[in-house]
Amino acid sequence: MKKSESAELTTSRRLHPVSVIFFIGKSVKDLLYPMIAFILTTVFRDDINWLWLFGGIAVMMIIMLTIGLLTWYRFVYYLDQGSLRVDHGIFIRKKLWITKDRVQAVDTTAGVLHRIFGLLKLQVETAGGKKPEVVLNAISGREAEQIRIALGLMEVSQPEIISDVPQATPVEKAAPVEQRIRLSFSDLLIYSTTSGKIGVVLAVIGAAYSQLDEWLAETLDIWGFISYWMGSAQIVWLIVFLIVIAWLLAVLFTSIREYGFTLQLKGDKLVIERGLLERKQVTVPLQRIQAVHLVENVFRRPFGLVTVHIVSAGYAGKEGESAILFPLVRERELAAFLARFTPQYQLADEWSRLGKRSLLSFMLVPVILTLAISIPAIIWIPYSLGWFALLLPLLAVLWSWLRYRQTGWSLLQQQIAIQYGSFNRHRILVPKRRIQWNRLSQSVFQVRKELATLNIALTSGALPALFYIKHLPFNIGMELKTWMIGKKVNPPQQSK
Structure with a gap:
């Protein structure tokens, strides 16, 4: 990239004027309930004052238009020594610096309006945030590329050197295989x-x-x-x-x-694109991935279909849950898929399971609660319909038994794999170095049976992503905890 191009964002710039529409839309969203309340209370009166109705709507529209214009005018951004700076605010001026070491992911989105004007919406995600730290509603594709390069999420393309001096014949190198996969239309329908x-x-x-x-x-x-x-x-x-x-x-x-979900590995970064009406692109550095989360819901599991999620500090949903890496992968192709796109994560071949003494701990609380609901239902619901309430304890027993059967763990070099679920199955692949903290706890009922619950926390958004192994033997929990803090121990065996 030429220096003149890279220097364009070193001075303060405003968003494209079309972003005024998005700021007005945000104002409409903020004032939606007051507007609806005003319209309904005016329309459903016995005597409608049309002047008051249309006058009030006109005032609200003027207010929203003014807020949108002022927000756009006061919003400026620029690059400063490898960091992104944003100054915004109408009455209270806010200044924000985003350095490349804080950035977890940069998303770009192109909605219908963006496509008409050839623009993009860019969002910068940082660790520990509930929402994007910076949102640039309407910028050009070239500006988005410059911001990605400045924040270390895109390599600078080297210009081709043309010379009249004869060059030595280079040694031919094998072209790297492009790691790219696209969700087919049939798989999209299945998903x-x-x-x-x-x-x-x-x-x-x-x-x-x-x-x-x-x-x-x-x-x-x-x-x-x-x-x-x-x-x-x-x-x-x-x-x-x-x-x-x-x-x-x-x-x-x-x-x-x-629609059109595409996953591509470019160097050490994953690029995810998806969407029909709103085309979204997300760039996730491989080193920012905290864990791989494999999910099989009750409808897909009989057919061996897996949804691959990742836990990342920047690319995650609310409350720390994982986000989709690829919607649908067949179980027989899963190992090859992980080797292509997340080579640091491996599937577990063997799982350690819980012993029989853990089964009662899974069933105790759900069965007691459902019986407490079923007994009054049998007494008070007429026409013998209350007897159907007995289905609740039976479902609780089935659900608890499935949770017991699903729970497992596996150690593989520097990675721990955790499996849990009931009707759905979850598998978590976590490198030891990504574990933020772990805790081994015991309830009153677990102490008597010498059982415990192992909790593992990973960095993900505003809240940590939490995973756990419930009702495992206390001694095995201690061995797993010792392994996590770096001490060498023999792999925990299956409990009895």
Whole structure:
């Protein structure tokens, strides 16, 4: 890259003017509930004051437009000695410096509006943050490249040297194999249909209905209308229909979000691209990855389909959970996949398992709680329907037994692997040097049986990512803890 190009961001710059739209959108989001409350309280009065209604809306629009323009005008950024500096704020001026040693990941996103103007949205993630430390809503692709280079997430391309002096014939080298994989359309459909996101959609529908419930009750008796036209028995079919619609919406949203999912290894960095309407690119340095998290949900596990996640301080979701590295990998191809893209992490061939004395500890609390619910249900629910409550303890026994069967661990050189789950299966591959802290604890019930719970914490976002092995023998827990602090011990054996 030429010096003139690299020096462009050393002086203060403002975002592209189109970013005013995004700042206005943020203002609309912040004032959404007051605006809705104002409109509803005005419209549903007995005597509507139209001047008050349209005047209030006009004032709010002027306020939001003014805030958007001032926010854009007061927002400046530039590069200063390998760090990114951002100054922003209308009334309270905030100054922020981001140095390359703090950066965990840099994301770029191109939405529909960005594509029209040839722009990108850039987000800088740092360790310990709940949200991106810096968000540049609208910058050019060249500026994004300069910021990536300055923050150490992209190599500077060397210009080709042209000379008239004859050069010696170079020794031919084998071209490096490009480590790149793209999610096929068939795998995208499989991933979307088995994602289990229907619960999220139903939660959104339920939240929206709860917000409008009081207004709907006053204006329209929906369930009374449905019962009158369809009959009470048909309400069940309506609920089934709504569940199917929610599932189809979940499939649609997941497909749009993960469309064209591409993973590429460039040097020591992973580049992830995905999205149909909003194309997102994330760069994650390999050395920032704390662990690999393999997830098989109840729908994919019978077919040997695994979703590969990573735990990273910069590329993670809320509350420290792991983020997707690749949506769908077949179990038989998993070892080769990890060798290509995360060579420091290896699958465990053998697992140490819990002994039989741990089984009762898994079942004790869930079975007692479900029995406490089932007994009153049998007594108080009429028409003998309460006996169906006995299914709860049976499900608790099944769930506890699956958790017992899933729990395991394995030591491989400088890596510990942990397995847990019930209907879903989770496998965590953690290098010893990535463990931030570990704790061996015992509850009152565990002390009597000489059992313990081993907790492991990794750096991930604002909160640490926590993984655990429950109800393992105390002596084995001590051996694993000793191994984690660096002392040489014999690998813990399977408990009895």
